[in-house]
Amino acid sequence: MLTIGVDTGGTFTDFTFFNGRETGTYKTLSTPHNPAEAVLSGLRRILAEQIPGAALGRTPMAVVHGSTVATNAILERKGVPTALVTNEGFTDVIEIGRQNRAALYDLHYRRQPHIVPAHMRFGVPGRVTAEGEILDPWDEEAAARAVEEIKASGAESVAVCLLFSFLDPTHEKRMGETLRGLGLPVSLSHEILAEFREFERTSTTVVNAYVSPIMTRYLTALKNGLKRDGGHGPGLRIMQSNGGSISADTAMRESVRTILSGPAGGAVGALSLGRAAGFDRLITFDMGGTSTDVSLMDGELPLTTASSISGYPVKVPMIDIHTVGAGGGSIASRDPGGSLAVGPESAGAAPGPICYGLGGTRVTVTDANLYLGRIVPERFLGGAMPLDAEGARLGIEKLARELNLPPAELAEGVLAVANANMERAIRVISVEKGFDPREFTLFSFGGGGGMHCAELAGLLGMTRVLIPVDPGILSATGMLMADVVKDYSRTVMRPAGDFAGDETEAAFAELERDGLNELAAEGVAPERVVHERFLDMRYKGQSFEIVVPFGLDMIEAFQAMHEQRYGYRNPDKPVEVVNVRLRSLGRSERELPKPGAMSGEGISPAARIGEQRAVFHGAELDAAVLDRTKLRPGNRFSGPAIVTEYTSTTVIPPGVEARVDPWANLILNLG
Incomplete structure (x- = not known):
């Protein structure tokens, strides 16, 4: 059976596949206006170019997909008009929330209007006590009136959350049955989250109702596209935020469980590969084009039920992942005070960094790395996407003049600010929770992680970094391990x-x-x-x-x-x-890769493909350019070096030692 993992990110959509003993990878630019376009075009290309005789709609396969559709629907407030049914007198609990203030010292802070406006909240009689006993009986006539009002409101989805329904869901079930006549999707809180605390339970149920129709449309279109030419579609599974997968049908009903599906795949893959290599105390560092995700793993996946997205509590179990707006596409600019700022705004996939040559005009982290000689432009994505080094140079020089800085100093400043943002993110999930990052191994992946991991580890006092093979598509690989x-x-x-x-x-x-x-x-x-x-x-x-x-x-x-x-x-x-x-x-039946035979410490001449001038701490040095596919277990070398591969680039700064372990991971030793 052909199995394919697909991770849709803000800049790239990543693919990894297993076909018997054959494996392969592919990356393509995402299509934010319709994420399914990149998924389907990538699958067609894999089938046409890498698997002889295969074709979409005719080749049996299984796809595990991590999607940002539900996340983006909340962040961009593009979910469907949603109604809420709760007990009489409690319709405003969802807006009152807790007494916590998001911006305690901001005198001008105003909360955004809630995704369920007041006129779309409906109270019904009937009451269950905290002991699970029925205090006030259910009122069928009042429920029917509420349904008529919901019908007139223009709602396209309904969330139902009645007090203490997790102890006795009778009233909630009857409300759900009454609502079915509208033909709308209905989310019942005792099915989504059977726990106390009505605010968090209501919020989680509302978020599910708000995004499920969007997810249903997306997955239905994707399934139809996968059945092209009238053939049979693949088995389609969706990654959850908790590190496991579910069927597409379940994901349509319970879309709230897919909020962090992409980063969760990376966390699963990191823990599996880290354990195989002998490291189970990991800080994962996943730097993509739009954002960076970090997580701390003390021997197991860190699960939390205290997450929120865009200010809305989501209490379903998720891997504890902290995200910051720092990625390869993060835009560098002059802030109102005249200082250098980097992110959180990103150039994304369209237009992307200047060096992509797709119309971008604003300097990004990727442009700074290229200017400093830390990317080999003709080997980006294995040579499939040559970079515009001249365009990046002109952009860097223009911004340097605005800030009155030498261009190289500006470029290093861009990286330093991005690194500081990512360092703070790691301290949130380590130091602020009682862990010393120096006791952990930094597990670096994502398309941009390898260019920053050594310097980031140095800022944190960490002495060891692990970079797996094909780090740029690890999230897609992890989905197949889930x-x-x-x-x-x-x-x-x-x-x-x-x-x-x-x-x-x-x-x-x-x-x-x-x-x-x-x-x-x-x-x-x-x-x-x-x-x-x-x-x-x-x-x-x-x-x-x-x-x-x-x-x-x-x-x-x-x-x-x-x-x-x-x-x-x-x-x-x-x-x-x-x-x-x-x-x-x-349990997944996917086997981990087997360790390879150790070779000598010396690097094969075929792995040394040249040298390139690169800037480190203001000094321009000759850095060896290495082809990672030609490195063998046991090989050792020191920086400065630039290790290239299809999905990513790894920068080894001066004084950092690197070795290849039996699983072909790069292990950096910072001393």
Whole structure:
């Protein structure tokens, strides 16, 4: 079976494929106006040029796709008109939210209007108590009136979130049945997020309702395009934010679970390849064309339920990934104070950096790297996309005159500002959470990561960097490594000392039955299913929980995790179990690459393809240009050097030592 991983980014759309023992990669510029165009054209090219006799619509294949469609719909506020049904008197909870202020000291701060305006929020009678008992009965006539008002409002999707429906969903189900007559997609909160805290549950359900029709249209068009010429379509799976994949049909219903699908693929791939190479304490650094994603992995994928997007809480489990607007396409400019600023605005895929030759006129990080000799223009994308070095030079010199700086100093300043932005991002997920980055390996990938990773590691005091083969398409590769994953949770709100034995087993058993049934519907055989148990725990009276892996002494495990995260423990304070949480996995059958035989330390002459002048810290030096495909396990060399490959370029600064490990990873030693 031909399997293809596809990651749609802001600048490039990346492909990786496995066809028996054959593997291959491909990158093409994204098409932001219609992301499916780049996906379909890339698949056609792979089939036509790399797999003899294959054709779209006629060749059996499986596609795993990471998409930014749901993310962009929220960020750009381009979801569908959405109505909210909740209890009478609670229609404004979604806008009131919490007392947290996003910009505490900004006297002119104003929140954006909510994606569900006040006239599209509808209250209905009926009430379930905090104990799960029905206090006020359901009113069918009031529900029917609300449906008529929703019909007149022009809503194209409906979110339903009633108080304590996670304890008794009877009223919510009846509201859903009444709404079905409208023919609109309906998101019920007890199906999307069966947990307490009505604001976060409502917000998550509203976001799902807001983006699901957009995702449904996109995936339907993509599936139709994959069935071109009347042939059969492939098995299409969508990457989730939690590091697992789901069927396209599930993704259409629960699109909120795909918010970080692209970066999640990279995190899965990084952990898998890092473990194989002997490193499981990783800080991942994924620098693309538009943004940079970073994550800290202390032996496992870091999951969180405290994410938000564009100010809207999204409480479904996600890999804990921090994103900043720093990428190869980040635009350099003069700020109002006359200083150099870089990002977060990006040139994206259209028009892109000046050096792409597609009409870009503003200097970007990629242009600065090219000007400093850190990119080999004729080998960009394996020579398939030669760069306009002269255009980049003219752009750099023009901006340098505006800032009254020498051009080389300006270009290095652009990189320094971008590196500082990315350094701050890594400190957010490490130092601010009680971890010392010096104890971790920096795992660098993405199209731009290799050009910045050594200097970034130096800023953080890290001594080791790992760059895998084909780092520019690792997110697509990770998608093919991902398990099928289903997440479940239930609020129990019990003292930790009392929640044990049969009661705990009964709570997990119910969730595990759901997991087995839903994974079977996804085509996963029972012998491939693994269940991972967790408890959300807190000190009584706290507002937030810690997700603790289930084990023998849960209270001690919670105390230890609390101390690591917040710097103290309180053994005299009662501990509560708030939620039981289950992660059901259908294990992937994809095998990791095998280690190669070690060669000598010397580099083959075929790997040395020339030299190039490059600037480091104000000095212009001769840097060796190496072809990564010709490097062999055991090879060692020192900077300055520029290592080229199809999907990325790796810059080795002076004084940095590099070696090739048995898995063909580049390991940089900063001493």
